[in-house]
Amino acid sequence: MQRDEFVAQRRAALERxxxxxxEHxxxxxSDELRVFLQAEGKMPLPSSTDVASRMLDGAARLPWQLLGEEAVAAPQEVVQPAKGGRDLLRIFKELKQSVVSDWGGVKPPLVEEDKEFLDKKxxxxxxxxxxxxxxxxxxxLVKAQQDMGETMGALGLAFIKLTKFETEEAMYDSQRIRAADSKHIATAAVKASRACRDLNTQTVKYLDTLHEHLGxxxxxxxxxxxxxxxxxxxQTLMSDLSSLQLRIEKLEAAASKIFGGDRSRLRKVEELRETIRATEDAxxxxxxxxxxxxxxxxxELSRLDRERKEDMLEMIKGYVTSQAAYAEKIVDGWEAVAEETSGYAARRSDDYNMAW
Structure with missing residues (x-):
């Protein structure tokens, strides 16, 4: 593509x-979109863009029994982005739960049961x-149309040179007639080349919808x-709750075997119950x-379905219309050449009759 065509297509894609x-x-x-549209100059980049930081920022914090530390995170922080490397322990916890669910033959305490969602997925x-x-x-297709346009342009250029040669070297009327007909073919080929290039621009415009939806x-x-x-x-929290409850039951059973109870075990039970309350909140x-x-x-999936139907219909209509319009334009050009060179057919018929 020419540079101007490329810039125009990218501008159109950005506008879409x-x-x-x-429309979302x-x-x-949102304030973010408003600031982006109104701000002048470049927007500042985030301070941290390395992969490790992004991975850690994607993890959420769990209560201390998941982190292995004494500090207890607020329940609502379970669903908030993590802030430091200590949250790697949460990643390991959830990785363990994932392995148990996938390979351990144990059904997780909560599974995805939304059949409609699974079907759409x-x-x-x-x-x-x-x-x-x-x-x-x-x-x-775009590459083939581009090749066709370039080849047609090269053909037009070749016939232009042929026309020039026939004109400069013409000694007979037949040479001049051939030169005129060669010029008609050259003109039609150049016009067809331009039509192919314009058609390619339209093809990219409409079929780019496929790339957009792939993105x-x-x-x-x-x-x-x-x-x-x-x-x-x-799943990880529910599994951890089950583990904590099991630990309490074992401690209580062990304490009951001791006359008067085991104060250290009973104190541990109270601590675990406090942990369970925090984990329940989480x-x-x-x-x-x-x-x-x-x-x-x-x-969002419902909205995507609606947009997909509208975009695909608009793409098909635009693509088919542009193909038909430019095909008709190219055909008209060659039909004009056929009309202009129709004298050959008449002369060939006369020569055939004279031979008989």
Whole structure:
């Protein structure tokens, strides 16, 4: 593409992206979008962009029995981003829970039972595969149309040189006639080349919708990953509650065998019960966050379905219309050449009759 065409296409893509943001029910009215649109100059980058920091910031804090430290995090902090390397212990806890659920043959205390969501998730995975194939074929089509335009342009240039040669070397009327016809072919080929280039621009404009929706799938994967992480957090807390309750039962059984009770064990039981209360609060917060994510997934998937139908319909209509319009323009050009060179057919017919 020419540089101006590239810039124009990127500008159009950016405008479509900003319209998507503005139409989003949560992003549209947000302060972040307003600041981005109104701020002059470059926006400052986050202070930390390394992979390790981003990974740690994605982990949430759990009560001390998950962290192995004495400090107790507030229950609502279970669903908040982590701040330091100590939260690696939470990652290990949840990794252990994930392994137990996947390979231990033990059913987790809470599982994903939203059949509608699971069906949509599978359909979206299939849709992504189809999008990938269609996107690759669209790139091949654009390359083929570009090659056709370049080849047609080269053909036009060759006939222009041929016309010049025939004109300069013409000694007979037949040479001059051939030169005129060569010029008609050259003109039609150049026009067809320009039409192919313009058609390619329109093809990229409409079929770029495939690339856009393929990019949206990255956000879909992130949303599904957040949901799975939230569920894993709940599973880890519920599993830990079961472990704490089991420890209390063992301590109470051991204390009951001692006459008058074992004060150290009973004191430990009270500490564990306090831990259970904190963990229960954390579990409630984690469940609320999980339900919030589920509801957000439901509304976003519905919105994605509507946008996909509208975008695909607009893409198909625009693509088909542009293909038909430019094909008609190219055909008209060659039909004009056929009309201009029709004298050859008449002369050939006369020569054939004379031979008989």
């Amino acid at each position: 992206y900003l319209w998507r943001l503005a 029910p949560a992003i549209g009215p 599978q359909k979206l995975q299939d849709w992504e595969q189809q999008l990938t194939t269609a996107s690759q074929q669209a790139e091949s 949206i799938m990255l956000s879909v994967h992130t949303a599904f990953s957040d949901r799975a992480s939230a569920l894993l957090t709940v 579990k409630c917060c984690a469940l609320s966050e999980y339900e919030r994510i589920k509801e957000n997934n439901r509304s």
